Structures are given as C-alpha cells and as structure tokens.
Amino acid sequence: LAYLIYTSGSTGVPKGVAIEHRNTVNLLRWAATAFAPQALARTLFATSLNFDLAVYECLLPLSVGTQVHLVPHLLDLAQQPCEVSLINTVPSAMQALLQAGGVPRGVTTVNLAGEPLTQALVDRLFAATEAGMVCNLYGPSETTTYSTWLAIRRGETTAPHIGRPIAHTAVYILDAQREP
Structure with a gap:
C-alpha cells in the first residue's frame, strides 16, 4: 500500500x-515519458493533498528532478502571477482562472481532468496562452489518478475525447449490459 485516498466518485x-506503490510508479513512469522535461520544468502544485491530482502535481516533478511551484489556491495566480510550465487542474477551475486573467501566458502544457473537456475551452486556452499542448486526462481515483489521456497540440483539429490508455494499462468499453 502506498496511500489511502477518499473519494465520492x-x-x-x-x-x-487503497493505492499500491506499483500503480503510483506506473503513473509516474508513464508521465515522465509522455511529457517533455521542458513541460515539467516548473509544475504548478495548487491541488489539496486530499485530491488525487496532487499525486501528479507533486510527485511527478520531484521524481524527475524538476521544480514544483506551490500556491495555496489556483486562483491565487490571478493576484500573484508566476512562471509555470505546466498546470494540472479541472476544466471548471481553468475556466475561472481564464476569467480572472490568471493563466500565465508562458505556460507550455495544460492538463485538464475530472470533468468533460469542451472544444471551446481548448480554443480559449490556445488563444490566451503560448501553450503548445492541452491534455484531456481521465481516470477514477482507483486507477491512481489517470487511466486515459489525449494530447491536443496547438494547430491540430482534434476534438476532445477520452483518449487512449496510459502505459501498461488497458481500457474496456462496455455497453449497458456490461458486455464489450
């Protein structure tokens, strides 16, 4: 057992x-190869340790030797701008940060998870920042934060969808009768 996290799902x-070490290690190894070192250079850590996104925001940069930029709350960026390379949050929080004018212009990667991602939000992020990539990440807490991901690069016409499984995992889509 690595840690216990509570969720209402x-x-x-x-x-x-209950999350085992091997699950956390798999997530961190996948992310270390999926995201360029420049993207992880200065990762924003604004999520409570009680929320599974914190595993990515805190442990990933530390595991690859890059910086963690800690702020008490994501919306603090609107009052106290800082240089970060990666923001990892939920779409509704990103909408609020965009409205407040707090998304650092120089952010290179924006990860969004936990809620449906709209094309309008992706377009707005590309217009308001220099981000080269917006990622749609999905996964219940039981799978150590993320199970699937989709990277949308600036200039691509990819509509947001659930993406593909992260490394060393499989995803099964079932119908209402729980059949493949």
Missing part, C-alpha cells in the same frame, strides 16, 4: 481507495 458516498 459517481455515488456521492465517500469511500477509501
């Missing part, structure tokens, strides 16, 4: 989820 009822 789709039920709304809190439950503890």
Whole structure:
C-alpha cells in the first residue's frame, strides 16, 4: 500500500481507495515519458493533498528532478502571477482562472481532468496562452489518478475525447449490459 485516498466518485458516498506503490510508479513512469522535461520544468502544485491530482502535481516533478511551484489556491495566480510550465487542474477551475486573467501566458502544457473537456475551452486556452499542448486526462481515483489521456497540440483539429490508455494499462468499453 502506498496511500489511502477518499473519494465520492459517481455515488456521492465517500469511500477509501487503497493505492499500491506499483500503480503510483506506473503513473509516474508513464508521465515522465509522455511529457517533455521542458513541460515539467516548473509544475504548478495548487491541488489539496486530499485530491488525487496532487499525486501528479507533486510527485511527478520531484521524481524527475524538476521544480514544483506551490500556491495555496489556483486562483491565487490571478493576484500573484508566476512562471509555470505546466498546470494540472479541472476544466471548471481553468475556466475561472481564464476569467480572472490568471493563466500565465508562458505556460507550455495544460492538463485538464475530472470533468468533460469542451472544444471551446481548448480554443480559449490556445488563444490566451503560448501553450503548445492541452491534455484531456481521465481516470477514477482507483486507477491512481489517470487511466486515459489525449494530447491536443496547438494547430491540430482534434476534438476532445477520452483518449487512449496510459502505459501498461488497458481500457474496456462496455455497453449497458456490461458486455464489450
């Protein structure tokens, strides 16, 4: 066991989820190869340790020897601008940060997870920043933060979708009868 994290998931009822070291290591190894060192150079850490996104924001940069830029709350960027290369958050928080004018212009990568990603938000991010990549990440806490991902690069016409499985994992799509 690496850690226990509590989630309400789709039920709304809190439950503890046990995450093993091997799952966390797999996530970190995948991300270390999927994201360029320049993208991870100065990762924003604005998520509570009680939320699974913190595993990515805190442990990934430390595991590859890059910087973690800690702020108490994501919206603090609107009042206290800073240089970060990667922001990892949920779409609704990114919408609020964009509205407040707090997204650092020089951010190179924006990861969005936990809620559906719209094309309008992707377009708005590319217009407001120098980001070269917006990623749609998906996964329940039980799978150590992320299970699938899609990288949308500036200039591409890829519509946001769930993406493909991260390394060493598989995804099965089932119908209403729980059949493939």
